[in-house]
Amino acid sequence: MPAPYGLNDDSVVVIIGSGAGGGTLGNELAQKGIDVVILEAGPRIEYDDFINDEWDSFGQLAWLDNRTTGGGWRVHKDFPNLPAWIVKAVGGTTTHWAGASLRFQEHEFKTLTNYGKVEGANLLDWPLTLTDLEPYYAKAEDKMGVTRTNDIEGLPGNNNFKVFKAGADKLGYKECHTGRMAINSADRDGRMGCQQTGFCFQGCKWGAKWSTLYTEIPKGEATGKLEVRPGSHVLKIEHDDSGKVTNVVYADKDGKMQSQKARIVCVAGNSIESPRLLLNSASAKFPDGLANSSGQVGRNYMRHTTGSVYAIFDKPVHFWRGTTMAGIVRDEARHDPSRGFVGGYELETLALGLPFMAAFLDPGGWGRSFTTALDHYDKMAGMWIVGEDMPQEQNAVKLHGEIKDKYGMPIPDVWFTDHPNDVAMRNHAYKQGMAMYDAVGATRTFPTPPYPSTHNLGTNRMSEKASDGVVNKWGQTHDIKNLFVSDGSQFTTGAAENPTLTIVTLAIRQADYIAEQMSAKSI
Amino acid sequence: MVTIYQGRAGLSRRELLKRGSAAGALLIISGTAVLSTGEAWGLESTALKPETVATLIQLARDIYPHDQVPDRFYAIAIKSHDELAGKDPAHKELIENGIADLDRKAGAGGYTGLGWEDQRVSILRQIEDTPFFQAIRGGLVVGLYNQKELWPIFGYEGESYSKGGYIARGFDDIEWL
Ligand SMILES: Cc1cc2nc3c(=O)[nH]c(=O)nc-3n(C[C@H](O)[C@H](O)[C@H](O)COP(=O)(O)OP(=O)(O)OC[C@H]3O[C@@H](n4cnc5c(N)ncnc54)[C@H](O)[C@@H]3O)c2cc1C
Numbered sequence: 001m002p003a004p005y006g007l008n009d010d011s012v013v014v015i016i017g018s019g020a021g022g023g024t025l026g027n028e029l030a031q032k033g034i035d036v037v038i039l040e041a042g043p044r045i046e047y048d049d050f051i052n053d054e055w056d057s058f059g060q061l062a063w064l065d066n067r068t069t070g071g072g073w074r075v076h077k078d079f080p081n082l083p084a085w086i087v088k089a090v091g092g093t094t095t096h097w098a099g100a101s102l103r104f105q106e107h108e109f110k111t112l113t114n115y116g117k118v119e120g121a122n123l124l125d126w127p128l129t130l131t132d133l134e135p136y137y138a139k140a141e142d143k144m145g146v147t148r149t150n151d152i153e154g155l156p157g158n159n160n161f162k163v164f165k166a167g168a169d170k171l172g173y174k175e176c177h178t179g180r181m182a183i184n185s186a187d188r189d190g191r192m193g194c195q196q197t198g199f200c201f202q203g204c205k206w207g208a209k210w211s212t213l214y215t216e217i218p219k220g221e222a223t224g225k226l227e228v229r230p231g232s233h234v235l236k237i238e239h240d241d242s243g244k245v246t247n248v249v250y251a252d253k254d255g256k257m258q259s260q261k262a263r264i265v266c267v268a269g270n271s272i273e274s275p276r277l278l279l280n281s282a283s284a285k286f287p288d289g290l291a292n293s294s295g296q297v298g299r300n301y302m303r304h305t306t307g308s309v310y311a312i313f314d315k316p317v318h319f320w321r322g323t324t325m326a327g328i329v330r331d332e333a334r335h336d337p338s339r340g341f342v343g344g345y346e347l348e349t350l351a352l353g354l355p356f357m358a359a360f361l362d363p364g365g366w367g368r369s370f371t372t373a374l375d376h377y378d379k380m381a382g383m384w385i386v387g388e389d390m391p392q393e394q395n396a397v398k399l400h401g402e403i404k405d406k407y408g409m410p411i412p413d414v415w416f417t418d419h420p421n422d423v424a425m426r427n428h429a430y431k432q433g434m435a436m437y438d439a440v441g442a443t444r445t446f447p448t449p450p451y452p453s454t455h456n457l458g459t460n461r462m463s464e465k466a467s468d469g470v471v472n473k474w475g476q477t478h479d480i481k482n483l484f485v486s487d488g489s490q491f492t493t494g495a496a497e498n499p500t501l502t503i504v505t506l507a508i509r510q511a512d513y514i515a516e517q518m519s520a521k522s523i
Numbered sequence: 524m525v526t527i528y529q530g531r532a533g534l535s536r537r538e539l540l541k542r543g544s545a546a547g548a549l550l551i552i553s554g555t556a557v558l559s560t561g562e563a564w565g566l567e568s569t570a571l572k573p574e575t576v577a578t579l580i581q582l583a584r585d586i587y588p589h590d591q592v593p594d595r596f597y598a599i600a601i602k603s604h605d606e607l608a609g610k611d612p613a614h615k616e617l618i619e620n621g622i623a624d625l626d627r628k629a630g631a632g633g634y635t636g637l638g639w640e641d642q643r644v645s646i647l648r649q650i651e652d653t654p655f656f657q658a659i660r661g662g663l664v665v666g667l668y669n670q671k672e673l674w675p676i677f678g679y680e681g682e683s684y685s686k687g688g689y690i691a692r693g694f695d696d697i698e699w700l
């Protein structure tokens with residue numbers, strides 16, 4: 001039974017956002033008997049209503065509020081108002097995500113120590129280690145039903161994987177398999193196994209893929225301690241004279257302003273909206289925005305060094321059939337500066353439907369060089385590159401100087417420029433990916449530029465010292481004790497791995513800490 | 524009264540008709556409609572000149588040329604410009620001026636009078652950064668490739684949930700590796 005809480009109930013924990021971070025944290029707290037209100041800007045759309053159609057699904061679930069971009073990245077030119085692909089709905093981006101769930105490697109928590117100073121990069125060690133996170137990673141993998149953990153079988157390989165694997169074998173890669181995926185390979189946790197429909201990016205209509213929408217959230221609601229309020233767009237977090245946060249102001253589903261009191265506020269709106277909200281909450285006491293004494297709110301925006309490699313063969317592949325991303329090569333994820341860059345990258349299978357392929361293969365491209373590629377769409381295979389990018393202070397989510405949203409709040413302006421290390425890594429990955437396909441007889445390969453960011457990280461980063469970042473190792477802001485950050489914006493650095501397993505892991509750990517602090521009455 | 528579209532000024536209707544039927548009619552303009560006799564479809568233009576609409580169809584094909592794709596898909600893909608032109612005079616001006624500019628650059632026979640795709644494309648390369656070209660190209664990405672009826676031509680199978688996914692329909696049926 002979902003519990004409805006009053007607007008003046010100041011005993012509740014208010015969580016902003018219901019995605020990987022917020023949805024998980026909400027359930028974890030509710031399981032401990034703590035009263036939780038999740039305010040979610042988007043609507044609640046259950047998985048039956050998801051649409052097996054790329055643009056229709058994008059229109060149904062994606063965050064389409066206006067954003068602007070700047071900087072040297074190509075996304076700025078190709079998609080000037082779509083810097084990122086993020087979902088605005090209950091479940092957040094875990095509705096559209098692909099499910100790849102990898103732990104960080106030990107050295108990736110200490111990049112400054114292990115990579116040394118990299119010019120132009122704002123590297124910093126995380127204030128925690130792999131050992132600190134291991135027990136929580138284990139809980140997260142169990143919760144999400146990650147394949148190849150907890151004796152869960154791997155997914156079967158689809159056509160796209162088979163081409164990928166044949167290439168990996170030819171190149172001598174040792175660690176290639178169908179991935180660690182938060183997708184059921186058989187019935188588990190009341191959800192069915194993957195039916196290989198091939199629309200993971202459009203929301204899984206079978207519920208085979210983990211999403212907070214139909215796992216964490218209903219489980220939390222069943223305790224009677226969690227209320228999810230869809231259509232609630234938070235505009236501002238307010239505080240008292242002592243600097244403690246007291247309530248959040250939001251526009252409800254009818255556009256009416258409401259104020260919800262709170263004992264604790266946890267921000268989990270993903271790495272563009274979370275810093276935007278802290279910056280938009282500036283007050284006389286905190287003129288630079290909440291929790292921003294370090295000046296790092298919104299800075300060090302990371303999005304992973306990405307790119308894709310597509311290839312055409314002389315025979316059919318039908319790569320859109322089956323799981324979108326169940327295939328990985330991990331051999332290049334190591335840190336090996338002899339390749340000409342620090343950090344590493346993963347290669348993961350990827351397929352797009354024809355409409356998205358047309359939009360993303362070579363944005364802006366036209367003419368026969370472009371169309372002859374699509375002419376062989378049924379003979380294509382594809383992979384995605386995901387590697388560690390360098391945090392840079394000037395890569396940032398800022399408030400737009402002029403443009404405001406319909407509630408009168410400045411919209412986010414997302415600045416990003418590749419670091420030379422990012423470029424070197426991407427070029428290396430393009431070569432390796434193309435070599436894999438060439439080895440199995442590709443007649444043409446395509447080094448495809450990055451899409452709008454699906455991994456958005458680092459804009460409220462975690463640090464040992466308050467002067468270096470926004471939150472401590474629990475995600476608690478250095479400046480305000482009862483204000484937390486609970487999403488990927490906490491990441492100090494991005495690592496080579498897809499981020500969501502780590503976001504969920506940090507949320508589970510944060511829930512323990514919040515419960516402890518609440519019972520100790522220190523917050 | 525039916526005239527055969529040639530995009531060339533200065534020819535009489537009678538002459539156009541004669542030439543068109545001899546050539547086995549491509550796109551025909553009848554009143555405000557663009558007709559395809561071969562494919563048996565017609566597109567009524569409401570705001571743009573029908574000649575402009577016919578040129579847009581050729582332009583769309585030159586931007587995203589797929590020889591196996593019939594004209595009607597390109598016609599559907601550019602239709603929105605006619606609709607938008609009806610609501611927004613600035614858009615109408617953008618399109619009409621853009622097409623007039625193409626015709627001017629092409630010389631005597633106009634844009635569609637250029638027989639080789641390469642000749643037309645070399646003109647397009649000169650204008651590819653203009654708002655006109657970007658509006659046409661940008662609109663086509665969704666307007667053309669998001670037509671469900673087009674997908675089978677490329678082998679794309681679309682929606683699969685109602686068919687139970689591909690678990691029993693060939694998700695791993697590759698044989699040539
Ligand atoms: C196509 C795609 C594929 C992906 N595949 C993978 C993958 O395979 N593996 C992986 O690890 N990651 C993947 N990701 C990334 C993954 O989805 C995100 O890392 C993850 O969901 C981020 O969690 P989050 O809690 O930070 O934010 P989200 O899950 O984005 O949730 C944020 C929520 O907050 C809400 N919100 C924002 N602002 C406000 C506000 N002001 N008021 C109220 N609510 C607000 C939003 O509406 C949203 O619902 C993928 C992403 C995409 C788009």
Ligand code: SF4
Nearest residue numbers: 194195197198200204
């Ligand atoms: S391929 Fe599997 S996980 Fe992906 S949407 Fe289909 S059933 Fe769900």
